[in-house]
Amino acid sequence: MSEITPDLVRHLGVLARIRLSDDEVExxxxxxxxxxxxxxKVSQVATPDVPATSHPIALRNVFxxxxxxxxxxxxxxxxxxxxAADGRFRVTAILGEEQ
Structure with missing residues (x-):
């Protein structure tokens, strides 16, 4: 059977500072x-000879x-x-202008 009880859920809500209604707790x-x-269930089938992964597909550098x-x-x-002027793009000045 499970170890998760409504009291535990309420306690977790208090720790997370989340106000939970009775319906939400249930x-x-x-x-x-x-x-x-x-x-x-996953812990039961996990074996030490299978390496842990962070991604299901091996990542490689694609650059x-x-x-x-x-x-x-x-x-x-x-x-x-x-x-353009003097070999540069000429744009409207935006710094120092009054708005």
Missing amino acids: RLTGQLDAIVDNIA RADVPGDMLTPEQVLQNAPD
Whole structure:
């Protein structure tokens, strides 16, 4: 049988500073009971020869090597800019303005 009782659920609610109604206590008692039972079942089948995992699929690095390639010239970069000056993008000033 389970070790989860309504009194334990109320106590957990107090520790978590969650106000629980009687209906919530009743519902959570059953839900927590099922969770504890399922954890116990998993613990029964866990064997020491099976390594613990944090992810069901082995993770690998999917990034390419960081090698510089062909780069645009400053003229190519600025050719479609709405406004440019002195080899830079020109934008409306936003700092120091009154709003």
